[in-house]
Amino acid sequence: xxxxxxxxxxxxxxxxxxxxxxxxxxxxxxxxxxxxxxxxxxxxxxxxxxxxxxxxxxxxxxxxxxxxxxxxxxxxxxxxxxxxxxxxxxxxxxxxxxxxxxxxxxxxxxxxxxxxxxxxxxxxxxxxxxxxxxxxxxxxxxxxxxxxxxxxxxxxxxxxxxxxxxxxxxxxxxxxxxxxxxxxxxxxxxxxxxxxxxxxxxxxxxxxxxxxxxxxxxxxxxxxxxxxxxxxxxxxxxxxxxxxxxxxxxxxxxxxxxxxxxxxxxxxxxxxxxxxxxxxxxxxxxxxxxxxxxxxxxxxxxxxxxxxxxxxxxxxxxxxxxxxxxxxxxxxxxxxxxxxxx
Amino acid sequence: xxxxxxxxxxxxxxxxxxxxxxxxxxxxxxxxxxxxxxxxxxxxxxxxxxxxxxxxxxxxxxxxxxxxxxxxxxxxxxxxxxxxxxxxxxxxxxxxxxxxxxxxxxxxxxxxxxxxxxxxxxxxxxxxxxxxxxxxxxxxxxxxxxxxxxxxxxxxxxxxxxxxxxxxxxxxxxxxxxxxxxxxxxxxxxxxxxxxxxxxxxxxxxxxxxxxxxxxxxxxxxxxxxxxxxxxxxxxxxxxxxxxxxxxxxxxxxxxxxxxxxxxxxxxxxxxxxxxxxxxxxxxxxxxxxxxxxxxxxxxxxxxxxxxxxxxxxxxxxxxxxxxxxxxxxxxxxxxxxxxxx
DNA sequence: ACTCTTTGTGGGAACGTTCCCAATATGAAC
DNA sequence: GTTCATATTGGGAACGTTCCCACAAAGAGT
Numbered sequence: 001x002x003x004x005x006x007x008x009x010x011x012x013x014x015x016x017x018x019x020x021x022x023x024x025x026x027x028x029x030x031x032x033x034x035x036x037x038x039x040x041x042x043x044x045x046x047x048x049x050x051x052x053x054x055x056x057x058x059x060x061x062x063x064x065x066x067x068x069x070x071x072x073x074x075x076x077x078x079x080x081x082x083x084x085x086x087x088x089x090x091x092x093x094x095x096x097x098x099x100x101x102x103x104x105x106x107x108x109x110x111x112x113x114x115x116x117x118x119x120x121x122x123x124x125x126x127x128x129x130x131x132x133x134x135x136x137x138x139x140x141x142x143x144x145x146x147x148x149x150x151x152x153x154x155x156x157x158x159x160x161x162x163x164x165x166x167x168x169x170x171x172x173x174x175x176x177x178x179x180x181x182x183x184x185x186x187x188x189x190x191x192x193x194x195x196x197x198x199x200x201x202x203x204x205x206x207x208x209x210x211x212x213x214x215x216x217x218x219x220x221x222x223x224x225x226x227x228x229x230x231x232x233x234x235x236x237x238x239x240x241x242x243x244x245x246x247x248x249x250x251x252x253x254x255x256x257x258x259x260x261x262x263x264x265x266x267x268x269x270x271x272x273x274x275x276x277x278x279x280x281x282x283x284x285x286x287x288x289x290x291x292x293x294x295x296x297x298x299x300x301x302x303x304x305x306x307x308x309x310x311x312x313x314x315x316x317x318x319x320x321x322x323x324x325x326x327x328x329x330x331x332x333x334x335x336x337x338x339x340x341x342x
Numbered sequence: 343x344x345x346x347x348x349x350x351x352x353x354x355x356x357x358x359x360x361x362x363x364x365x366x367x368x369x370x371x372x373x374x375x376x377x378x379x380x381x382x383x384x385x386x387x388x389x390x391x392x393x394x395x396x397x398x399x400x401x402x403x404x405x406x407x408x409x410x411x412x413x414x415x416x417x418x419x420x421x422x423x424x425x426x427x428x429x430x431x432x433x434x435x436x437x438x439x440x441x442x443x444x445x446x447x448x449x450x451x452x453x454x455x456x457x458x459x460x461x462x463x464x465x466x467x468x469x470x471x472x473x474x475x476x477x478x479x480x481x482x483x484x485x486x487x488x489x490x491x492x493x494x495x496x497x498x499x500x501x502x503x504x505x506x507x508x509x510x511x512x513x514x515x516x517x518x519x520x521x522x523x524x525x526x527x528x529x530x531x532x533x534x535x536x537x538x539x540x541x542x543x544x545x546x547x548x549x550x551x552x553x554x555x556x557x558x559x560x561x562x563x564x565x566x567x568x569x570x571x572x573x574x575x576x577x578x579x580x581x582x583x584x585x586x587x588x589x590x591x592x593x594x595x596x597x598x599x600x601x602x603x604x605x606x607x608x609x610x611x612x613x614x615x616x617x618x619x620x621x622x623x624x625x626x627x628x629x630x631x632x633x634x635x636x637x638x639x640x641x642x643x644x645x646x647x648x649x650x651x652x653x654x655x656x657x658x659x660x661x662x663x664x665x666x667x668x669x670x671x672x673x674x675x676x677x678x679x680x681x682x683x684x
Numbered sequence: 685a686c687t688c689t690t691t692g693t694g695g696g697a698a699c700g701t702t703c704c705c706a707a708t709a710t711g712a713a714c
Numbered sequence: 715g716t717t718c719a720t721a722t723t724g725g726g727a728a729c730g731t732t733c734c735c736a737c738a739a740a741g742a743g744t
Contacts, residue, residue, distance in 0.1 A: 007730055018694045023732055031733090032691055051482065054460040055406065056730035058397045059699050066462075074422035074441070075624070083416060083443060096457055098440035099416070101425060115438055118396040119700090120408075140393065224624055260628045282417070282566055286602050288630035349700055360724045365702055373703095374721055398700035401729050461730090691740080698733085703726105710721080 006050045015044035026052050028094070063122055067309065070100045070112050070126035073223060076253055077281040078298055079127070082146065085302025086125055093310060095122065104221075106130050116141045123309045142312040144305045148196060148324065156312055157322045158305040160296040165327030166200035169248045169276045169294045172329055174208060177338030178246040178274060181205075182216040184230045184258070185250040197250065213243060222250050227257025234258075235265060245338065246274035252284045252293055259287065259334065274335040278327075289333035297325045348392045357386035368394050370436070405464055409437045409651065412454050412468035415565065416443045418595055419623040420640055421469070424488065427644025428467055435652060437464065446563075448472050458483045465651045484654035486647045490538060490666065498654055499664045500647040502638040507669030508542035511590045511618045511636045514671055516550060519680030520588040520616060523547075524558040526572045526600070527592040539592065555585060564592050569599025576600075577607060587680065588616035594626045594635055601629065601676065616677040620669075631675035639667045 008022040015022065017037060024031035025041045033041070044050070058064040069086050071079035087097040100112040109130055116124050116139050123142040130136070133151045136143055145157045166183075173181050185197045198217060205212050218233055220226035227249075234240055234247070249255035255277030259269040269275045270289045277284055277293035284291040304323045311318065350364040357364065359379055366373035367383045375383070386392075400406040411428050413421035429439040442454040451472055458466050458481050465484040472478070475493045478485055487499045508525075515523050527539045540559060547554050560575055562568035569591075576582055576589070591597035597619030601611040611617045612631040619626055622637035646665045653660065 009730085019731085020694055020733085021692085023730095024693090027732065029732080032693090034692065037692080051459050051461075053401075053730050054457075054462060055397060055400045056461075056699090057732070059395075059401050059701090059730080060732045062699075064397065066457075068440070074416060074425060075419040077417040080416035080422075080443070084445065087443060091453070096442075096453065098410070098442055100438075100440055101422070101429060103426065111433070111438060115396070115408075117393050119393075119398075120396060224628075256628055260630070263630070283625055283628075286566075286598055286625075287628070288602070288605070351700085361701080362703085362724055363722085365700095366723090369702065371702080374723090376722065379722085395700050398729090399702070401731090402700080402702045404729075685744105687742100687744080689740100689742080691738105693738085694736090696734090696736105699731090701729090703728085705726095706724090708721100708723080710719100712717100712719085714715105714717085 006048050007053070008050075010048055011041065011044045011050050014048060015040045017041060027057065058119075062119070064120060065095050066121050067095045067097050067123045067125065068100050068112060068116060068121045069097060070102050070109065070124060070128070072102050072104045072127050072129065074099065074101045074103075076223075076251070076279075077283065078251065078279045078296065081281075081298045082302040082305070085299040086306045089303050089306035090310070102129075104129055104223075113139060116143075123313055125305045125309055142309055142316065144309045144312065146301060146305055150195070154320050156308045156320055157324075158301050158308060159324055160301065160327050161324040162196040163200045164324075165278065165294045165296065166197045166248070167204060168327060168329055169278065170201065170204040172292070172331070173246045173248065173274060173276060173335065174204075175339075176274070176335055178336075179210060180213075180216070180243055180245040181210075182218060182234065182244045182247050184218040184220055184226075184247060184254055186219065186222045186226070201248070216244060220250075220254060222254055224253055224257045227254040227259075228261045230254060231258045231261035231265075234262070235267075244273070246276070246335070248276045248278075250278055252277035252279040252281045252291060255291055255293065255334075256283060256287050259291070269334045270336060274338075276335060280330045284330070285332065287334075292332045292335045293330050294327040295330045296327050300325050348390050349395070350392075352390055353383065353386045353392050356390060357382045359383060369399065400461075404461070406462060407437050408463050409439050409465045409467065410442050410454060410458060410463045411439060412442045412444055412451065412466060412470070414444050414446045414469050414471065416441065416445075418565075418593070418621075419625065420593065420621045420638065423623075423640045424644040424647070427641040428648045431645050431648035432652070444471075446471055446565075455481060458485075465655055467647045467651055484651055484658065486651045486654065488643060488647055492537070496662050498650045498662055499666075500643050500650060501666055502643065502669050503666040504538040505542045506666075507620065507636045507638065508539045508590070509546060510669060510671055511620065512543065512546040514634070514673070515588045515590065515616060515618060515677065516546075517681075518616070518677055520678075521552060522555075522558070522585055522587040523552075524560060524576065524586045524589050526560040526562055526568075526589060526596055528561065528564045528568075543590075558586060562592075562596060564596055566595055566599045569596040569601075570603045572596060573600045573603035573607075576604070577609075586615070588618070588677070590618045590620075592620055594619035594621040594623045594633060597633055597635065597676075598625060598629050601633070611676045612678060616680075618677060622672045626672070627674065629676075634674045634677045635672050636669040637672045638669050642667050 008019045012019045012022045024033050069083045083099050090097050102108040125144045127146045145152055145155050147159045148162050183201045220230045255275050259275050277291045280293045280295035284293050350361045354361045354364045366375050411425045425441050432439050444450040467486045469488045487494055487497050489501045490504050525543045560572055562572045597617050601617050619633045619635035622635045626633040626635050
């Protein structure tokens with residue numbers, strides 16, 4: 001908190017130039033300033049300890065060069081790695097990236113939506129739990145969605161191909177001899193994971209001529225508590241050992257905590273039941289046993305989201321784009337090879 | 343991107359009042375406006391789809407009501423939980439909290455320092471790797487440090503009592519019969535963890551009359567790679583099994599990855615070697631075996647940091663405060679009870 | 685010498701909001 | 715009726731920077 005006001009006026013006075021010249025020296029756009037004048041201004045800046053007020057610049061230029069990345073769960077490395085990739089991509093372009101943590105809360109989302117609407121950010125990259133897609137569309141600021149939303153056909157979107165990712169998890173379980181596969185996904189947002197993953201799951205079962213047991217479709221929060229709940233629900237399923245030989249989870253956090261919860265009851269992943277995660281966060285290779293999972297290419301997602309946002313900032317009226325990247329299997333030790341038993 | 347300019351002037355015109363009256367309606371400070379006028383203004387706002395420009399308000403009031411939390415490793419739940427506590431504390435006070443992820447990079451820190459200096463944030467809460475403490479002191483914006491820095495005696499600080507936290511880890515190991523304790527800490531920042539934890543470590547050994555083997559002081563990055571490096575360095579230590587019976591790690595991430603790395607060589611935590619972590623992040627109870635660790639009260643840290651920042655914003659010249667909270671043991675299964683063998 | 689182009693500089697106004705102060709009206713107390 | 719206090723409103727200026735446009739000077743070409 002400087003007691004002495006130091007704006008470009010004071011710098012201009014000391015350097016013996018106009019405020020326009022000072023502005024030309026300090027602003028990103030610049031302009032022609034002679035070398036001699038440049039030095040005089042820089043010396044005055046240093047002498048006075050002047051610091052540019054970018055709020056003022058932002059008001060004049062209508063640009064803040066700040067981008068908000070709204071992520072629902074900071075503690076999940078999946079999201080933090082996406083944020084990092086966004087950062088790596090946007091910073092060289094002159095943008096500062098900050099993270100808004102929404103904690104899966106619609107109220108917290110609203111708070112950041114308000115900031116975005118009120119000229120605080122030049123763009124927003126987000127994953128959202130809101131059912132009110134129009135809210136995102138009407139932000140009045142360039143936005144890129146991470147993760148498929150069937151209701152968001154006219155918002156730029158980047159993500160993993162949920163159908164394909166779920167499918168390769170199912171395929172791997174099938175190929176390793178599993179026939180009684182349970183699916184654990186999320187009921188956040190009515191048209192989200194539930195329908196896409198459930199669809200892939202049902203399609204696959206149908207394609208292989210396997211029966212669909214609706215009770216094997218679990219809906220839990222995609223966090224640690226959800227993983228614990230999943231284990232409990234599974235154990236509470238009547239005659240579950242006869243009905244379930246494997247579990248495909250909506251993310252690694254759920255898979256890991258379910259795995260550890262089941263161990264408390266003597267049920268060991270990779271021995272008694274097979275478990276497959278989704279994401280391939282760093283922790284999944286650190287579990288015991290290491291978790292087989294479907295890797296989501298989060299760096300690619302982050303980079304693509306950032307690039308799409310840059311494009312949208314340059315051309316607000318350009319065509320909507322959607323980039324879905326395939327997942328890939330990361331085979332570790334949590335899946336039993338049941339083919340030996342056939 | 344509205345094509346039609348809608349500022350308070352347009353609202354005022356439609357509502358048949360002055361811009362001052364519109365400002366009184368929309369601004370946080372408010373002012374007296376008759377009920378009838380209030381409704382007219384609100385109707386005009388809705389009709390025009392007006393959105394307040396808080397960048398403009400920020401320039402006038404010299405306040406943005408945004409607080410930056412700079413954290414070095416978003417993927418470490420320790421930091422994300424602190425950020426959440428900060429958020430929970432500051433949001434009801436009218437501040438919006440955003441996270442700047444520095445990724446242990448001094449260059450990235452600098453970037454956010456610049457934003458802070460240039461009037462973008464009302465306050466900053468940070469952990470920092472920079473050796474240039476004056477940089478933080480001269481931010482010109484209220485700042486609260488998380489984590490002890492001996493060089494930062496005149497910056498508000500909140501953290502865990504590193505000496506005490508290290509001590510109770512050592513005590514627990516000692517009481518369970520360990521006499522050859524190795525310490526893994528970080529060399530980030532020359533006066534940081536290394537000296538405080540090393541000091542507590544050396545003091546404790548001295549107090550118990552135990553010999554100090556300098557080779558048992560490991561310095562690694564406090565991340566997953568560091569944990570792997572730690573395991574390798576330990577195994578590369580000549581005659582290590584005779585020299586080390588336990589390992590106190592600088593954080594849980596290091597402990598967990600070291601534990602898993604050692605397992606690859608048939609060395610099992612809780613059976614062949616004892617391992618204690620630091621932090622008690624959620625993952626530490628999910629390991630196999632679950633990790634004994636020193637819990638850092640991150641919610642308390644986050645709340646205290648936020649409160650200290652509020653105080654600093656209100657009174658920039660008030661006395662410097664420092665709050666160090668004690669760690670507490672979270673005893674799980676990674677420590678061998680060696681007392682039976684004495 | 686004259687014309688054209690480029691470089692460099694300065695002043696004014698814009699950006700959108702808030703706050704200060706003056707003016708007016710109303711109500712209560714004497 | 716007079717005085718005082720409060721509620722309400724409006725206009726101007728401030729906040730700090732950028733950009734537009736005008737002007738002057740210098741250099742190159744004819």
